[in-house]
Amino acid sequence: MTDQAYNFAYLDEQTKRMIRRAILKGVAVPGYQVPFASREMPMPYGWGTGGVQVSAACLTPDDTLKVIDQGADDTTNAVSIRKFFEKTAEVAVTEKTSEASVIQTRHRIPEEPLTEDQILVYQVPIPEPLRFLEPSEVETRKMHSLEEYGLMYVKLYEDISRHGEIATAYAYPVKVEDRYVMDPSPIPKFDNPKMESAALQLFGAGREQRIYAVPPYTKVVSLDFEDHPFDPSKAPHPCALCGAEDSYLDEVITDDRGGRMFVCSDTDFCAGRRAAGFTGEMTNTRPAPVDTEAMA
Amino acid sequence: MQTAVLDGGLVDPARDAAFAFRAALDALSRPGTIRQIDGAEAPAPCSPAAATMIVTLCDPTTPLYVAPSHDNEALREWITFQTGAPFAAAIDAVFAIGTWDALAPLGAYAGGTPAYPDRSATLIVEVPVLEAKGAVLAGPGIETKAQLNLPEVDAFQANRAQFPLGLDFFFTYGNRVAGLPRSTRVTEG
Ligand SMILES: [Zn+2]
Numbered sequence: 001m002t003d004q005a006y007n008f009a010y011l012d013e014q015t016k017r018m019i020r021r022a023i024l025k026g027v028a029v030p031g032y033q034v035p036f037a038s039r040e041m042p043m044p045y046g047w048g049t050g051g052v053q054v055s056a057a058c059l060t061p062d063d064t065l066k067v068i069d070q071g072a073d074d075t076t077n078a079v080s081i082r083k084f085f086e087k088t089a090e091v092a093v094t095e096k097t098s099e100a101s102v103i104q105t106r107h108r109i110p111e112e113p114l115t116e117d118q119i120l121v122y123q124v125p126i127p128e129p130l131r132f133l134e135p136s137e138v139e140t141r142k143m144h145s146l147e148e149y150g151l152m153y154v155k156l157y158e159d160i161s162r163h164g165e166i167a168t169a170y171a172y173p174v175k176v177e178d179r180y181v182m183d184p185s186p187i188p189k190f191d192n193p194k195m196e197s198a199a200l201q202l203f204g205a206g207r208e209q210r211i212y213a214v215p216p217y218t219k220v221v222s223l224d225f226e227d228h229p230f231d232p233s234k235a236p237h238p239c240a241l242c243g244a245e246d247s248y249l250d251e252v253i254t255d256d257r258g259g260r261m262f263v264c265s266d267t268d269f270c271a272g273r274r275a276a277g278f279t280g281e282m283t284n285t286r287p288a289p290v291d292t293e294a295m296a
Numbered sequence: 297m298q299t300a301v302l303d304g305g306l307v308d309p310a311r312d313a314a315f316a317f318r319a320a321l322d323a324l325s326r327p328g329t330i331r332q333i334d335g336a337e338a339p340a341p342c343s344p345a346a347a348t349m350i351v352t353l354c355d356p357t358t359p360l361y362v363a364p365s366h367d368n369e370a371l372r373e374w375i376t377f378q379t380g381a382p383f384a385a386a387i388d389a390v391f392a393i394g395t396w397d398a399l400a401p402l403g404a405y406a407g408g409t410p411a412y413p414d415r416s417a418t419l420i421v422e423v424p425v426l427e428a429k430g431a432v433l434a435g436p437g438i439e440t441k442a443q444l445n446l447p448e449v450d451a452f453q454a455n456r457a458q459f460p461l462g463l464d465f466f467f468t469y470g471n472r473v474a475g476l477p478r479s480t481r482v483t484e485g
Pocket of ligand 1: 242
């Protein structure tokens, strides 16, 4: 043991045991939100303290950790969480999806398919998919226990009658293993099909004190209607830097005259394609990315 | 107090528990897979795998039921010293340890409530052999099918029928562990 001032992975052992027990129950009941006693972490809530606590409970010194913030490895948020665990949990770190054993993410699923040897940890702001329909926790628990999800479908159908399609583009609700309706965190709906994965997916909501899980190969179905099937489509552009037709894109400003282009939100995916020789129509420009997402 | 009570805990508690938890998590997330788990040594007849599960997951907040197969003074003292977990009757237990026959019947344990299905017991079942053959498993964590030598099939089918309520299981033998969450569908192999 070293004489460092903090415990391994920062949290004390009793806290980690409590979180670990909650994670195991989450795995046993896919999509169900397990309450846990969230701890103060040395970062503000908006920085993903739920995901950080789940990661802290899972990491071993043998892990290689990747942290992404809306697909990017190099934001302040991603860099500081990576450094935090590099120091406290003695893990190796990487920006390469394929090299990571644990990936903590805010609002994206990597483009590269995950493997059985990986765990994806999501930072979740609002874990309860029924919360905007019903403010009472007692009532939402009752609705989940009775599989009373009619109101959720009514809301989605109102979208269709108002906009001609389901307007929800982020945090698009899913049904897990034909039982629980679950909030996938504010990932774009483009990512929803990736939730049927070989990797274990764990979700941590710090402020709301909930942990939930989707085990590998679990059935995850985006809610829809026979006459309006779920459509995960994205903006109809290829990436301007790597030419990818099948990745999720961010819009970025290229100059001060309103010029803009679409580039992969998954920076590792895009860099990997460019390294392999793929090009896009603006491969030789280097724009300053801006955050175009409506939700922080 | 015998000196054996003081021995056999994790040598490097935080790191050893982290490795042990990952083995347990992997086992429960992929029913039918068998993982190595060790680090703790408890008095007989507790296996190193079960001892490591107990020190990794149990503490003063988790009542533990010790089934007759494992109910001896040396093991109780060891558990108390290493974890502080209070001993409880089956119905109040968060964890239970014992052989399959000694843990029966499953109806004795809490299977959670409709609002809180997580408030259910986890059984650590010591088995005489652990191998990936026998009963056929399907469900979350399993791509097509998996197999595990479960002690029987009916009890796990009855447990699955209660989903999302129900019990969760770890099977331990030597320094190995396998998991069976309530979500797994079990049929005869
Ligand atoms: Zn690209």
